[in-house]
Amino acid sequence: MQGVRELLRGTLGRSLRNLSDEDRLAAAWSVACGPALAERAEVLGLDEDRVLHVRVLQPDWRDQFAQMRSMLTEDLRKIAGVRLQTIHFEGQGSARVRKGVAAAQGAADSAQRVGAARRKEQRKTS
Numbered sequence: 797m798q799g800v801r802e803l804l805r806g807t808l809g810r811s812l813r814n815l816s817d818e819d820r821l822a823a824a825w826s827v828a829c830g831p832a833l834a835e836r837a838e839v840l841g842l843d844e845d846r847v848l849h850v851r852v853l854q855p856d857w858r859d860q861f862a863q864m865r866s867m868l869t870e871d872l873r874k875i876a877g878v879r880l881q882t883i884h885f886e887g888q889g890s891a892r893v894r895k896g897v898a899a900a901q902g903a904a905d906s907a908q909r910v911g912a913a914r915r916k917e918q919r920k921t922s
Contacts, residue, residue: 827870
């Protein structure tokens, strides 16, 4: 069984090569921690210090994730092929998203709004 797991991790890592580092880590998350833990947390983003921010959806599980931090960090590095410093686990209502993650989300939101406005303008002129 361990051999199959390692094979899947390697295959996933190769298939993620064309994604951004953040997307690679998000895709690798459920493989690194397993489906039971994966459903109890969500990847928020990767900040400029290479810290992955993860929101733990159930407060009881935050300590469990914290105890697994080193193992999960190493597994994510291997599977995603991404330079990762550590993982920061946040509570459900936490607003402590680092500025790099927040800035990236803000930029993505702005790009979507600009794109939608351009498409709307193009439809008007066509």
